[in-house]
Amino acid sequence: MDKKNDKYPRFPYPNGRRYNLTGFKFGMLTAREVDEIRSKGRPYWICDCDCGNTTTVDSRDLLLEKTKSCGCNRYLSQTGSAGSSWSGTGELSGSFISHIIKNAKKRNIKYSITKEYLWELFLEQDRKCALTGVDISIAGYGKKDCNRTGSLDRIDSSKGYIEGNVWWVHKDINFMKNEFSLVKFKNWCKMVVEYRKEF
Template sequence: MDDSNMIGRKFGYLTVVSKSDKRISGRKTWVCRCDCGNTKLVTDTALGKSTISCGCYRRERASKLNLKHGMYKKRIYRVWRCMINRCYDKNHESFEDYGGRGISVCDEWRNDRNSFFKWAIKNGYSDDLTIDRIDVNGNYEPSNCRFISKIEQQNNKRNNHLISYNGETKTIAEWERTLNLKAGTINSRLRRGWNENDAVSTPLMKRWERKYSRQKIQQHHPELAGTSDIEAMRAIREESFKDYARKVSV
């Protein structure tokens, strides 16, 4: 192309003003004015390719990224990142329960993290809250998401086991807090065949009770031979520790 035709041409943010007599690495150069008002000397090979501004574009882009990505090292960014990974990363430990079940993230949030950040802050985001889907079988989208405490989220899991006792129906996690009985103990009892009522209503065995096997209970309490372990332990609890200790010596 004739050098004279370069004058006035625009490459990105740069407009060619004149040809320079200076050469850089043997290449001819052009004096260009940037849209921001600065001037810059650019080689013909870089013009419009590796160089499209005086440097302001890179700074502007970095500033925008910092605005969008400003929470990069903060928890809200990790919330967004983990939400995406659960739904689309097949190697993620929770993919089977999310993406594997067809759960997805709306395009607005998936393609623009800043959009998610704005929605989150507007809808009560806090570092001590977690994102929750109102419909556990629905997608991550504004109409189906909210921020709640971790305890509330545990109660909204699709695999929650609901137990009715004393006219109340609660999750195992809720019964744990109500009865001061560990969820692991309740789950263990259910796995061993205990009914739900007994699993939550039976207090933990005391240390001295654990010392005695079912065989010893039957040996010293023949009247309990046909009863379940639970009924046997309840009957024994009706006796005082001293009376029981006197009957069953180690």
């Protein structure tokens, strides 16, 4: 790192002394704390974005100004309004919506909900997974944006993507639930917890 980073205090870290970025702002991101789970070698920092999302960023990418937002500023203008090519709504990008619709058609599943409905649903859920209560993000530019953790799930897998039958969950939960009914998924989770209580 160059001398411009001397303004940041340092603190002890397993592989030597590292910059303490707590409270410093990088573009739209404010560094909150080190993400101990992901930190191997260089620390990763949990950062709060001005848009309201939370993301984890390599300290080097922050210091070199390679990452300045959770991904939202790649499709929002500097004033916070959508650009001329924007086809989404809220933090929900058009490419992500298209991916959901395309995937539903590929599996021959009915899809009859609007992007506005999905965005309002996300806000009604207070940006949290409907099954676990953990914070999730649906912001991002591409259909596989690494910062996005939210995934649209059908409550009743025998029905389509229709109003009243969808909710936002964490992508890992959706992966585990797959095509299970909600009751079957909950029963399996309960059996795992009860059988392997030492976890």
